[in-house]
Amino acid sequence: xxxxxxxxxxxxxxxxxxxxxxxxxxxxxxxxxxxxxxxxxxxxxxxxxxxxxxxxxxxxxxxxxxxxxxxxxxxxxxxxxxxxxxxxxxxxxxxxxxxxxxxxxxxxxxxxxxxxxxxxxxxxxxxxx
Numbered sequence: 448x449x450x451x452x453x454x455x456x457x458x459x460x461x462x463x464x465x466x467x468x469x470x471x472x473x474x475x476x477x478x479x480x481x482x483x484x485x486x487x488x489x490x491x492x493x494x495x496x497x498x499x500x501x502x503x504x505x506x507x508x509x510x511x512x513x514x515x516x517x518x519x520x521x522x523x524x525x526x527x528x529x530x531x532x533x534x535x536x537x538x539x540x541x542x543x544x545x546x547x548x549x550x551x552x553x554x555x556x557x558x559x560x561x562x563x564x565x566x567x568x569x570x571x572x573x574x575x576x
Contacts (some may be wrong), residue, residue, distance in 0.1 A: 452531075453519065460513045474491065484549075
């Protein structure tokens with residue numbers, strides 16, 4: 448797995464850790480829930496439990512990608528690449544779901560999905576070369 452693919456994967460994971468912090472730790476703050484398109488504290492209160500769960504999904508995806516990168520660098524290349532590609536593919540698919548559910552989230556979808564897609568593309572290109 449190339450260094451550039453690993454860098455894209457790690458940055459993707461760190462972005463998803465940030466999503467975890469926003470959704471699971473800081474969600475009650477107006478400056479956070481407004482980023483998710485909510486209009487009121489009451490709306491945020493209703494969605495808080497779902498956001499908590501969603502944040503943990505993002506954290507677990509990030510951890511899977513990070514463990515994969517560690518495995519690659521410890522010599523367990525096949526297992527590591529598999530973990531990285533799976534985690535990044537989940538991130539890309541979630542980004543597609545986001546943008547398909549609401550076109551106003553194009554930018555958020557690109558933030559969520561572009562780097563993991565690049566990581567996957569680099570893995571595919573390297574495996575063919």
